[in-house]
Amino acid sequence: MLAPPETGPALSTSEHLALVEAVTAHNYHPLPIVVAEAAGSWVTDVEGRRYLDCLAGYSALNFGHGHPVLLKAARRQLERATLTSRAFHNDQLGPFALGLADLAGMDQVLPMNTGAEAVETAIKLARRWGYDVKGVPDGAAEIVVAADNFHGRTTTIVSFSTDEVARRGYGPYTPGFVVVPYGDTAALRSAITPRTVAVLVEPVQGEAGVIVPPPGYLANVRAACTEADVLLVADEIQSGLGRTGSTFACELEGVVPDVYVLGKALGGGILPVSAVVSRRDVLRVFTPGSHGSTFGGNPLASAVGAAVVELLRSGEYQERARALGEHLTSLLELLVGSGLVGFRTRGLWAGVDIDPARMTGREACERLAARGVLAKDTHGSTIRLAPPLVVEREELDWAVAQLAAVLTEETA
Template sequence: MTTAHGAAETAIAQIETFSSHNYHPLPVVVESGEGAWLTDVDGNRYLDFLSAYSAVNFGHSNPELVKVAVAQLAKVSITSRAVYSATFGPFVEALAKLCGKDMVLPMNTGVEAVESSLKLARKWGYEVKGVPEDRANIIVMEGNFHGRTISVISFSSDDDATGSYGPFTPGFVKVPYGDLEAIEQAMDADTVAILVEPIQGEAGVITPPPGFLPGVRELADRHGVLMIADEIQSGLGRTGSTFYCDQVGVVPDLYLLGKALGGGIVPVSAVVGNAEVLGLLKPGQHGSTFGGNPLGAAVGLAVVRMLETGELQARSRELGAYLHDRLAALVGRGVTEVRGIGLWAGVDIDPALGTGRQICERLLAHGVIAKDTHGQTVRMAPPLVITREELDLAVDALAEVLAEAGAEAGAVAVGAAIG
């Protein structure tokens, strides 16, 4: 494990003293980043295999995005939606067209997009479907992660997210992820939407069983409810296509976007859908002071323009296949399973070698930043601009870490047997 020292030790002590302890960071203090690399305050360099949970899909300090952001900062950064701004129109038009939809509701963080979609789904249920007031329900998946507001954690399966925060918001029905029969059984006349992550990221990069997402689409159509796809992590190139839904031929009623939409520079999120849903909002019924701000819109437009070429999606497909081939070779050598698609992987660590957190701490000492989840899983999601050689560096580091942990575990076992 890397031990913080010098400037890092001072910074960590300051943070641990004055910041709420709602995170458990790795012991590294980042000062700068470029492409797939991060540099700490002591000058050490690390390959970033987390990408701020896919917020940095296009790399740290992406020159094109930084140029746009700096130029916009020199003009105006926020006006509120009380007036029109010059960057807002081009952004929402480009994003709507990228998604093949009519309208965009801009927000800031991913969970704001989720919360907005819940309000929209209920509003649509009451005003279009005809559900009696205060009876709308939304079907959600067990193991989901959509954020940490009170309403969103009301349907979380994570005890850490829900403990000591009740009472919770009603109106949600949880079913097992991947179970079409359970979804259908949960539906009633008051169901207004099905909310699903096409790939469950926080749960450990859990990919859906074949036919699941098309089945959700069919059920939504047949029962007259909305399909809401939370592509906040899986979207915008991460899985090898603009949206993971594209790969299974599914078009949801609402896309939820965030993270990479802000280019790793500024928080930008959005609900994207057609006028039959988003057009229901009237002035004063929903809003955000910072949502759609000129700076965010300028960066968001630049992100959309980068995705329109398809180059980053192709890069994610090609390098993702290479990454998964290399990771698959570690199964049986300290890894029990690898899941994911594109430049996104959940790597389950053999418990005999340590926890996911312990492996991430070892990786840090080898110059790689990754993040554990749910005990034994290490998530890997490098920026889409990473090279094949950089992928090799990270996978080689993982293989070396697993070998070290295995040797230590073997020595402990021998010692115990002798003793």
């Protein structure tokens, strides 16, 4: 068994990598960057090298690293109270829930911690609503989901994943889900039956490579759900809270879901905060003891979440994402045919498809890191770009210039 490192100088990159390799499970394959400090859109590793963060914690860092307003809210609450459990009230939960419900145009909030917890909560909510309100026979509820989805990694959620890497080896799988192609309204309508209680969908599929559905798709899903008396559950854990140029990606299509599932940026990059936000007539199916979480709605999380909501009220970050996203689109257009075979953007969020004959997405991210840009690959030759919404236009220019240079490098 390894002894803990002695107090003294910080471990070097190679020492840290060796330690992590030895004492942590290998469920990730991170780039060999060891971050020691972070501020705004930049991080600094243990060797003092700086990198522009173009992943932003999968949108958990929409407001950048160490946003002063969020740090102030966290520090203030740290000195007061951090946890009470929901066995008691705390003075931060009510204001947080009120602000978030108002921001979403809904009535009530059910606070949780991680995104996966929020998705699990939404699944339980849809099933219970189906039994108690719609009248679906007990145990027969079905939820329609999209292929290539990513909603988390719990046993229930991976049961309806079509990603074999995420799914394999975790059976027996939870029944009650019907998978249809993403963007295919006809297939979705055909899948809805009297047993259907909800359609669970990402307005933009993040993990799949920032896949934007065809125009009108979300509106058609909304119409199908309304006609069949089915809940439309929008997983906006990655797409929500400013990332796509609006508070919620659904708004870009003029769609209001029955349930929002939120997370990541709701915690401001400081701690896990998630929530299910819906109407009172939907959330009322939860009764005392039927669902809960020790840490959900804790005072520290609520204080930070309330500060996040306040940052979004002015629309400044949404507008930055919209304008910078248009600029990013114009920059990427220049690279198509010169190493890029295509890309998709929605606000300040891009899925970039590299010519697989040149390199894999992993190789591209390794080369970008060597040039001071952090990004993440997915599904072979696709990389995702999602810098914090506080990034400057000039920093975007520089990051895409590094990508252009990587695309023209000779392969080894």
